[in-house]
Amino acid sequence: MKPIGLVIPVALGLIWEGAVQYGVASGRLMPPPSLLLHATVALARSGELWSHVTATMARIGLGFLFGAAAGTAMGVLNGASPFMRQLLDPTIQALRAIPSLAWVPLFILWLGIFETSKLALIAMGVFFPVYLGVLSAIQGVDRKLIEVGRVFGLTPMGIALRITGPAVLPAWIAALRTGLGLGFMFVVAAELMGASEGLGYLLLDGQQMGRADSILVAMIVFALLGKACDSILVAIGVPLLRWQDTVRARL
Amino acid sequence: MTQLSISHVGKTYADGTEALRDIQVRANEGEIVAILGGSGCGKTTLLRLVAGLDTPSAGTIAVGGETIAGTHPAISAVFQEPRLLPWLKVGANIAFGGQRLEATERQRRAEALIERIGLAGYGGRWPRDLSGGQSQRVAIARALIGHPGVLLLDEPFSALDPFTRSSLHELVLGLWAELKPTILMVTHDVDEAVTLADRIVVMKPRPGRVHESMTVDLPRPRDRLTSAFEMMKRRVLRTIDRSLDAERPPAARPAGPGGASPWL
Numbered sequence A: 001m002k003p004i005g006l007v008i009p010v011a012l013g014l015i016w017e018g019a020v021q022y023g024v025a026s027g028r029l030m031p032p033p034s035l036l037l038h039a040t041v042a043l044a045r046s047g048e049l050w051s052h053v054t055a056t057m058a059r060i061g062l063g064f065l066f067g068a069a070a071g072t073a074m075g076v077l078n079g080a081s082p083f084m085r086q087l088l089d090p091t092i093q094a095l096r097a098i099p100s101l102a103w104v105p106l107f108i109l110w111l112g113i114f115e116t117s118k119l120a121l122i123a124m125g126v127f128f129p130v131y132l133g134v135l136s137a138i139q140g141v142d143r144k145l146i147e148v149g150r151v152f153g154l155t156p157m158g159i160a161l162r163i164t165g166p167a168v169l170p171a172w173i174a175a176l177r178t179g180l181g182l183g184f185m186f187v188v189a190a191e192l193m194g195a196s197e198g199l200g201y202l203l204l205d206g207q208q209m210g211r212a213d214s215i216l217v218a219m220i221v222f223a224l225l226g227k228a229c230d231s232i233l234v235a236i237g238v239p240l241l242r243w244q245d246t247v248r249a250r251l
Numbered sequence B: 001m002t003q004l005s006i007s008h009v010g011k012t013y014a015d016g017t018e019a020l021r022d023i024q025v026r027a028n029e030g031e032i033v034a035i036l037g038g039s040g041c042g043k044t045t046l047l048r049l050v051a052g053l054d055t056p057s058a059g060t061i062a063v064g065g066e067t068i069a070g071t072h073p074a075i076s077a078v079f080q081e082p083r084l085l086p087w088l089k090v091g092a093n094i095a096f097g098g099q100r101l102e103a104t105e106r107q108r109r110a111e112a113l114i115e116r117i118g119l120a121g122y123g124g125r126w127p128r129d130l131s132g133g134q135s136q137r138v139a140i141a142r143a144l145i146g147h148p149g150v151l152l153l154d155e156p157f158s159a160l161d162p163f164t165r166s167s168l169h170e171l172v173l174g175l176w177a178e179l180k181p182t183i184l185m186v187t188h189d190v191d192e193a194v195t196l197a198d199r200i201v202v203m204k205p206r207p208g209r210v211h212e213s214m215t216v217d218l219p220r221p222r223d224r225l226t227s228a229f230e231m232m233k234r235r236v237l238r239t240i241d242r243s244l245d246a247e248r249p250p251a252a253r254p255a256g257p258g259g260a261s262p263w264l
């Protein structure tokens, strides 16, 4: 990013700061940067911020793990076996047609209001993009490269590991990133539907107490965490994808 | 013992296309046989059958007396495109062809071959950084690292410029002289067939059949500028002419023996 990208946010922050300082605006519904900083420091000092962050990250982490593992496994299974694809894919596509949030009441009914239903929701959000990404990548592997594997004597397992695997890797990482993004979306939904801690709870609490500053702090922390997690995925991916001509364009 | 024999091979695809009918080709040990034919006469189909990538609908293919069913350790191939694995560096791509070799031997041969194909120092590069000719050199090295008894070449030079093509002809002939694989190659370039082959099999299309097989009796190394080379080329061209004539209804055939083919 070039420094020029900072001009607008910094200018807006300064203008708003000035407007509140000189009494043009009250800053109650839209606190200026100095107040946000103050609120963040206070939340961090009391340890409250960390407990919210860990609660949210634990949910995302577990939900992402389950969703990504299930999505990958199902994508590999259906990509490897036309029979399994014909058997399972229509059902998965039908389930995908249901907007994920519509599952919330059922999940709460089945799994209770606590962690299990939240994890299920997040995992489901992660599952679909990962499944679709892996399946379509496997189906899109260049048949000509598979033939190279066959001519040089690889077994079907060897072809899966040494040709299909590396060929699918870029799309897999891209699918995981999409899944992670959806995971963040669904953790907010899950925490809004009732939680006693977590950044989503901080959002809800801020709304009920009329504390625009906690809401904004939660939003900013969400953005930072999301970006950090995505960067970790990219950092894991880059050394594995150095062979691509487009590594920078894609990640 | 790596003589290749293709007997009475036919191939009809699932959609009903009859690509090959009753093909008989034999390549003796260490011989270079070129299959010459126009587009769509089943050349690629034939090589895919020999490579074991597809199964014949009729007939058998045998290597060293052993009928093949599927891919065979003694048979290796260079395709029309280099088909390097983009996630392996050049050295690893060459080594990939030596799946059946023991690791240190594979490494040793890969290093020797990189030098041999004129790409010393390129072992650590990605395939994306190679030119078309360099990629095809790597593909040739990959195909030969396992010292195959039979090497299949499916027009591997057709996408290259004439300069690069001649230098690759030299490379293939040099490696052939060292390793003596039986080579079955496909081409639609008469010059290339006469330069490389001991025998030329001219095919005709719809369905693909053998029209005629002829021996190229020129000493190696071959000089394109000699009259013997020219004569051989002319003989091949005449055969192609006749194969095209045979395809046309009698009324459309050019009158008289001297009628020049409009196709050549």
Ligand SMILES: Nc1ncnc2c1ncn2[C@@H]1O[C@H](COP(=O)(O)OP(=O)(O)OP(=O)(O)O)[C@@H](O)[C@H]1O
Residues within 6 Å of the ligand: B013, B014, B015, B017, B018, B019, B037, B038, B039, B040, B041, B042, B043, B044, B045, B046, B188
């Ligand atoms: N998988 C397939 N299914 C159905 N028909 C096919 C298939 N592959 C090839 N054919 C048909 O078989 C015939 C021979 O094709 P082939 O690719 O072997 O020709 P070729 O001699 O290699 O041509 P070219 O010089 O253009 O590469 C063609 O009519 C082609 O359409």
Ligand SMILES: [Mg+2]
Residues within 6 Å of the ligand: B043, B044, B045
């Ligand atoms: Mg072809």
